Amino acid sequence: MTATVPPVPAAVPRLSRNRDFQLLWIGQALSDFGSSMTYIVLPLVLLASGNSTTVAATVGTVSLAVGLVARLPAGYLSDRCDQRALMLGSDLVRLVAVGSLAVYVLLRPVPVALALVTVVVSVAALEVFRPAQSKVMRRIVPAEQLGAALSLNQARAYGADIAAPAAAGLLLALEPSVPLAVDALTFGVSALCVAVVVRAPRRGRGPDGAPSGRDAEAAGPQPVAERFLTGFTAGWRYLAGDRFMRWCVLYGAGLNLAFSALTFALILGVGSRPDGAVAVGTAMSAAAVAGLAGSLLTPYVQRHVSLKATLVAGPATGAVLLAVAWTSGSTIAFVAGFCALCLLVPVISATFGTIMAVAVPEEIYGRVITASGLVAQIVQPCGPLAAGLLLARLSLPTTAAAFAMAFALLAAVPVALPKPPQASTPSPARSPS
DSSP states (O other): OTTTSOOOOTTSOOGGGOHHHHHHHHHHHHHHHHHHHHHHHHHHHHHHTTOOHHHHHHHHHHHHHHHHHHHHHHHHHHHHSOHHHHHHHHHHHHHHHHHHHHHHHHHSOOOHHHHHHHHHHHHHHHHHHHHHHHHHHHHHSOGGGHHHHHHHHHHHHHHHHHHHHHHHHHHHHHOTHHHHHHHHHHHHHHHHHHHHHSOOOOOOBOTTSSBOHHHHHHHOSOOOOOOHHHHHTHHHHHHHHOHHHHHHHHHHHHHHHHHHHHHHHIIIIIHTSTTHHHHHHHHHHHHHHHHHHHHHHHHHHHHHSOHHHHHHHHHHHHHHHHHHHHHHOOHHHHHHHHHHHHHHHHHHHHHHHHHHHHHSOGGGHHHHHHHHHHHHHTTTTHHHHHHHHHHHHSOHHHHHHHHHHHHHHHHHGGGGOOOOOOOOOOOOOOOOO
16 A cells, blocks of 8 residues: 555645635535435434434435445436536435424424435435535645545544534424434535635637637546446446456445344343443444544554555454453453444545545546445345344354454455556546535
């Protein structure tokens, strides 16, 4: 990894002085905070309206399913359409959807159908927003700083997860509609930031009607006419043809599955013990802090630690601590293994993201990141079921042994790591105006 992303030249301004990046980051930090509150509040609002826990849980399942279904079309749209329009439209759609739900909750008990529609619309809009934002990031951040930018984006998500539960509880006690209204307001702020940062460029036209000169540079790569199916599957074909990228998404799929299963093993195994709820809550808070720390440490790790060592360290550390939990029966060691992975998984995720942002051609970048994300996450929903099956047959220490073996196998995989792809021809960071 240290050879993939060059060091930042002294002449390149820091991200703290990159006005466009700062505005986009602030808008999304607020949006992440609001969405995290809604994620907590909506099931509680449904329960308060007289619905069963099964109904409330169904909303969460629908959210995951819609995210997977919408991901690939979203990547295609981000490569073929104007990213500014996609981002603004996504924010405004979510503002209307969540704002309408907040008004309804204020006036009367919320029906399940309205909650489901809000979730479907909001999640689909989020999936459209994400790849469009990733493409804008490549234009406003120099290639040398993409790793730091991605780590800060991860940090804002962890920060939202730390702050949102307490804020949601306080606002929910005032009035159930208030946290939803705050979430809707954050989408308005995000839309304003997008409108300021991603200004549509004026495009001069050459003799052939195409953008020319500085306008052509600002416009970025122009889409080439192609059949729909060919264009839609471009991301999949790129992954299939690049050995390193194939390796990355398969490694990521295994890591996501194991980590998801470990998370629910902690919740179910520790939570079922006396005072387990307190232990689980403390562990999850510590894990969020560890994830935030890992995100902030990512740029340092990328500069000083090799890619192979990074990929080995995460699962290997988890395997060692879980093995200690197995041999000692210590719940603290189990939680420590979980928190260690929460510290190192964001580093691995941002490292892969940086390589892709530097190496994947601009014209198919949106489709590649959505295709790789789908493959890496498609088996993740099986994690909770796997954890439940293990705990139904094994004690928590023996379950820790099973996870220790799984993470040890993942730590051995990077031995066969292929060479990362060469960086695509980068263009200098430029204002989208």
